[in-house]
Amino acid sequence: MALKQVQTTCAYCGAGCQIMFTVDTDANKIVEAVPADGRTNAGTLCLKGHYGWDYLNDPQILTKRLRKPMIRKGGKKSPLVEVSWEEAISYVAKRLGEIKEKFGPDSIMGTGSARGAGNEANYLMQKFMRACIGTNNVDHCARI
């Protein structure tokens, strides 16, 4: 069992707690999470920090982890069909392109994410909406 230690920021809430994880790199599994001495948390964690990483194990409790791109090929309400990334990307690009062409850039809305995705992905999302689509229609759930 090869173990490594990684410090990271907690995935939950705005407190920005630092957690030290022990990871079994052979099994690709988290072994333990202990509070690290971060600026805001100073060696403490709440229940989400201590035990909230379990979803990475995909325990099949509530919802299924998404692992393959999927398209509803028969339109709304038809079943989702697994496709390759190439197909998914070109399909999205084609449909968004058509809608932009037909109804204009302001007919497309995009969201940022206040959750796991991180700042870089949010930056790219708004850049995509603004520079590629050509609209300021981008927002996220800060209001919600």
Add this chain to the structure above:
Amino acid sequence: MGIPEIEDAGCLLCFGYNGADSHPIVARRIVRGKQKGMKIICADPRVTETARISDIHLQLKGGSNLALVNAMANVIWNEGLADKKFIDEHTKGFDEFLKVIEKYTPEYAEPITHIPAETIRRAARVYATTKPAMILYGMGVCQFTQAVDVVKGLANLALMTGNFGGPSMGIGPVRGQNNVQGACDMGALPNSYPGYQNVTVPEIREKFEKAWGVPLSDQVGCPITHVPHRILHEKEEKKRIHAYYIFGEDPAQSDPDLAEVREALDKCDFVVMQDIYMNKTGLYADVILPATAWGENEGIYTCADRGFQRVRKLIEPEGDMRPDWQIIADISTAMGYPMNYKNTEEIWNEMIDLCPSFTGATYEKIEKYGGVQWPCRDKSMEDKGTPYLHKDGIFATKDHKALFYGTDWHPPVELENDQYPMTLSTVREVGHYSVRTMTGNCRTLRNLEDEPGWVQMNTEDCEKMNLKKGELVKILSKRGYCITRCLPTDRVKPGATYMTYQWWIGACNELTTAKLDPISNTPEYKYCACRVEKIEDQQWAERHVMELYDDIRAQMGIDTGKGAKA
């Protein structure tokens, strides 16, 4: 101000913020402050953990925030407790503000807030005379149609007492999710580019046009809460929304008036969902793009006190998932606007060079110092960021002066009535996060609280309806209904009910109203009229809940053969 300083404040005014349930690690600072002798004033209609240890609990009637805040300002001024020197040197608009608050005597506010005038006086005195005084506010302020006015009202209190620009003072919103601050910082907002640079200012737009090499729109975009309307009812063809690219959000669970949201998603020509777990929105998506999760990718988050901190990869994703940034870059490239980045640091470097407030916050510094609080303007290692935003009373306005801003209180939009005699407010469950696709898939957190959740009701109300703890009840509003469990408690006032918003069966957003604050566009989650009904056949109800749970889990791709534990 930062989270660690909370405990060193002389006085804390905690307004509509329940740290114990939303941020236990912030609540910890409040508890430590109390141990160090900090005076706590807590304004909340519920007896929260902070209210419980507070010196003064202002148990106001839901929806009366601004009346209380204005009354406190009125007392501070009329009793000569204001910091006139600070007002003269650092602020503008005080005289106009005085005219607004003139009528808000504690006696005027008493019938609105249901708080005795003398208690309001006492709170105002403690706040104004105990230094340094800090204000924390949460969703109990923001999730009303009169949200921005109250935030400004609280800022007025801090301004008129000179509580700005030093340690353990000022006013702090405590952001709910891990990276709400970050999504705002990065310009995932319809009116601003990254770094809070307004899309309508020509010079700024030109800067971004040059950097990104394309012309950019000068029109403020559509806020997320307007989307259902813009899909379903928009008359102007040009403004109607036909495609919705949803990234790491679940509007079909988290947004108000879910029936309308579902209709909108159904009618929208093209819905793209990019997420880590299947969710309710996924049922309406035309395309699903699987992303890597926290723990499977690198990046930076911004915590509630503006601190940039690193998130690191813990494990390798198992499956055909890609990092969010990579998926977006690929789509953009496919649409003819190439985005080529090798890693998150490259994206970050492009971003900080466009945002003066973030320019100094390099990966190197964030690594070295464990984090950087913005503004951080200089790349040299000496600029370690800014703990206090308005240091020494210097504000980010043209003349460095803060502006007083007074408004009148108005009642919430949907009031109690004969048919719906109670009020509903939505709150948080400490062990669950957001729409719970993450925490709901964590074994022990699921064990602690699971479907269909609870409705917190006053013990007397429960006795009147003969409701026992744990009994399933039906709760209805004009817009819909759901089933949940009754939790009798003396922590809530008679006539009020509270539900947490992450449940599928006890889905309180079936009930909430989509009425918005006119400036922030935040829905009035904290106030709508409702009715609670007893269910006579409890056995049927228990079975019904179990069946609903199994159905939804099956929709979400879970094999429910082994049976769910409701």
Add this chain to the structure above:
Amino acid sequence: MKKEIGSFVVGDSTKCTGCKACELACFTVHNRKSNHLGKTVGTVTVPVTPRLFLTKFEQGCMPIQCKHCEDAPCLNACTKGAISRIDHQVIVDAEKCIGCKDCMQACPFGAIALLPYARDGRLVGQAMSSEPKVFASKCDLCEGIEGGPACVRVCPHQALRLVDPEAEREEKNIRAAEALLLTKNWR
């Protein structure tokens, strides 16, 4: 979701005077239906067979009865399947019981007695024997009898109490927590 467990009746030796009102009430309510028990003395034709036992010991007396255990030794010992859990309570099916006495030996409280089985006011006989049929008799919390356990209702000294263990536990939790407020200066 609620962890449901069985209720039981418990006696209090500090209040009990040994009057046996509980035993008589127990017998009466259990025989009213199947044995058409009369209301006056002299009409009782079957033996008086209570399901709780007034027990005298050196320092006093109190009734002893079944605890409706959650891993009930009697239930586990019964090879005939005559003892089962119905609505969280441990219940004996008198018709099925063959009187093997395994349950009596298993019960650490002595809460079970072997008693003659009467139906319609008459003892039930058995083939190949002149002895009447017997069965393992124990407290059933007056299942199906209006008003709940008769013993609790009739005790003149309130020496018997029907326990809802989880509800009482929660109440005791609250009292203990409130006591903590008083003792917080323990350091």
Add this chain to the structure above:
Amino acid sequence: MNYFVKGNPDLCIGCRTCMIGCVVAHEGKHIFEVDPDSYSFNPKLHMVKTANLSVPVQCKHCENPACMAVCPVGAISQKDHCIVIDTEKCMGCKSCMDACPFGAINMTVQTGKFQADGTEKKVANKCDLCYGFSGGPACVRVCPTEALTLVTEDELGDAMERKRAEAARNAYLETHPQE
């Protein structure tokens, strides 16, 4: 003297991290690998929330434990400063639950174990001070507000001595006013 864990209502924020910490400690880390329905989630301490109070309540490890006295099968015993339940011996009679004045004992399902008629087996469950695990009581370790402490003989003794000394000093000062 037996040790015990004590909650401080002034510090507790009612978050229940202690309850999960308790379960994870007793079930073991494999809890995060097994079928989510294959273990039993039974915290050995209980969060109490009233109108003006939040605090977890758990076993006091009494010196003359009522639970131990009433147990008909000798399943409760004293071991190295704590009172522990032998769940193999326990038959779920609830006598201890009824006897405990703190409500510190509840009945919990023993996963995978059944009675003769196929119904779930339940046994008594209470704080064992994480007996046999390293690092001391898990609840104390994980609490984010340090609201829980392990009270040991030394600590209680020292506190008593300190309080007596202070009481004596105060009495002396009262009769001998300082000049």
